[in-house]
Amino acid sequence: MISPGSRELLRNEPGHFDVLAVDAFSSDSVPVHLLTQEAFDVYRRHLREPDGVLAFHVTNGFLDLRPVVAGLAERAGMESAVITWEKNEGMDAFSTWVLVARPGRLLAHPTIAAAAVRRSLLPRPGRPWTDDWSNLLDAALGR
Secondary structure, three states, X not given: OOOHHHHHHHOOOXXXXXXXXXXXXXXXXXXXXXXXXXXXXXXHHOEOOOOXXXXXXXXXXXXXXXXXXXXXXXXXXXXXXXXXXXXXXXXXXXXXXXXXXXXXXXXXXXXHHHHEEOHHHOOOOOOOOOOOOOXXXXXXXXX
């Protein structure tokens, strides 16, 4: 079955989004198919050029999905920035997002650069997930 986003691309009608947010990973049942190279390619093709941003909400109590998204970005020649809002006064939760954009776009913004986790502090991305292969065990073990 072809997704609606893929149908639009087949008709040469991409969405031209400034920001496309993917927010489906906070439960204990993660929809792996939304973090594959094939899905990432569909998201990327719907971004407005050259300033569109993909925003992945990867907060999860069991899996570290940051390296998965960072690896997809790296393979596509894009940059990623991990932003985490910690628990603080008035908040009883934290939130982690991975922002993805064309090179030179994210970290050039002073607010994002100041908040972003340095790439060297993240686990190294492994093999990219695809429609045919994924590795939840590595994500659970934080590698």
